[in-house]
Amino acid sequence: MEHSVEKQFTKEMMNKILETYQLDSNFKKLGDFENYAFEVYQNGEAKILRVTHSSHRSQKELESELDWIQYLHGCGISIPAVFLSPNGKTVEAFEAEDSVFYACLFEKAPGNPVKVDDFSEKLFRIWGKVTGKMHRVTKNYQPGENIQPRSHWNGNDLLQLEYYYPKEDKEALAAALKVIEEVEKLPRTIDSYGLLHTDIHSGNFFYDGETIHIFDFDDACYHYFASDIAIPLYYSTNSKHFYGTKEERNEFARGFLKAFLEGYREENTLSQDCLETIPLFLKQRDIELYAVFSKKVPIEDRNERIQHWIDEIKERIEKNEAIVDLDLSANLI
Missing domain, CATH: 3.90.1200.10 (Aminoglycoside phosphotransferase (APH), C-terminal lobe)
Structure with a gap:
């Protein structure tokens, strides 16, 4: 991840995302190359949280990705389900200094x-x-x-x-x-x-x-x-x-x-x-x-x-x- 993005992805930002999705406070970082990926927990159940900076994808791009994922999942393709936020959204936006982080929540893949x-x-x-x-x-x-x-x-x-x-x-x-x-x-x-x-x-x-x-x-x-x-x-x-x-x-x-x-x-x-x-x-x-x-x-x-x-x-x-x-x-x- 670029240094400019890392500076803006603060502990406070992560906590705000966890609170919005009503997730447990503990989490495990899985990757940070183009997106941040975390294993997170909701009442102890493992799920996958992905956080994307606006320099990488727009909200519209993410919504279109998730729309297709939901379609494929409905067709019986073995891919993780998309979870809506408590606000009923596939993508939640969180403002940073001069940009935005977008969060999405997925089922953890079996296997x-x-x-x-x-x-x-x-x-x-x-x-x-x-x-x-x-x-x-x-x-x-x-x-x-x-x-x-x-x-x-x-x-x-x-x-x-x-x-x-x-x-x-x-x-x-x-x-x-x-x-x-x-x-x-x-x-x-x-x-x-x-x-x-x-x-x-x-x-x-x-x-x-x-x-x-x-x-x-x-x-x-x-x-x-x-x-x-x-x-x-x-x-x-x-x-x-x-x-x-x-x-x-x-x-x-x-x-x-x-x-x-x-x-x-x-x-x-x-x-x-x-x-x-x-x-x-x-x-x-x-x-x-x-x-x-x-x-x-x-x-x-x-x-x-x-x-x-x-x-x-x-x-x-x-x-x-x-x-x-x-x-x-x-x-x-």
Whole structure:
């Protein structure tokens, strides 16, 4: 979290939020990268409180995210329910010095965090099945009354590449801009494009052995369904073989994608043309992550692991390569 935001998120602010939601005074901090996340308690029952600064999201954006979550929950997707505040609101606003903090309250997801040791064909199939179901049901979603539609992928602040990429990285910037141009040329149809989570990696769900329970819909936007497949593939490969060779990554990616798509196809159909865009979206994730690191992690705060990741990303961007090489022939996937 930026220092300017941390200064304004005081103990008094937290207490005011807890009082408004009639929560117990004890809590546990879970994260603070783009939002503050806390495990909180209401009469001893664990729930999840998320606090967002107005520099990150507007109230309208948050309300639209929660409207879609409520829709998906109503369709039987395994995601945490949204709790209304005692005032009957999905989002409560709290004024700070010269800005606003927004609070939302969620059910705590069942299951357990996923580690690399938990990776298996069974998990990958379940992961694909839930993703496919989300894609299928979102085709019928219409925002509720007075709900502002979520933005499209190209409205992402991180795509202001000229602003976030270091000035000396001219080669990476030029290559990245070409990839974004290529994505922008893709056709948008109801069967290829819709409202997506956009970040269903293993850190954004819990697993109970039978299904996954997805959370953190903060980055939800209208994007290509193939991107929602590329993201799990990207992060799973990176987690399993962070320091691995290209051959190790390629072998893992083949097994992951085979199992994931088996599950996905139980719920939704994606054309061969759409599937063949997955490498393009792997490149897009590199491009956006390079902007994230430039925006969020100053050079002096980068440890060896982070620097290794940044260096690999930059090299791939400049070479116009994806994190893995995929043969997406119809007879193989």
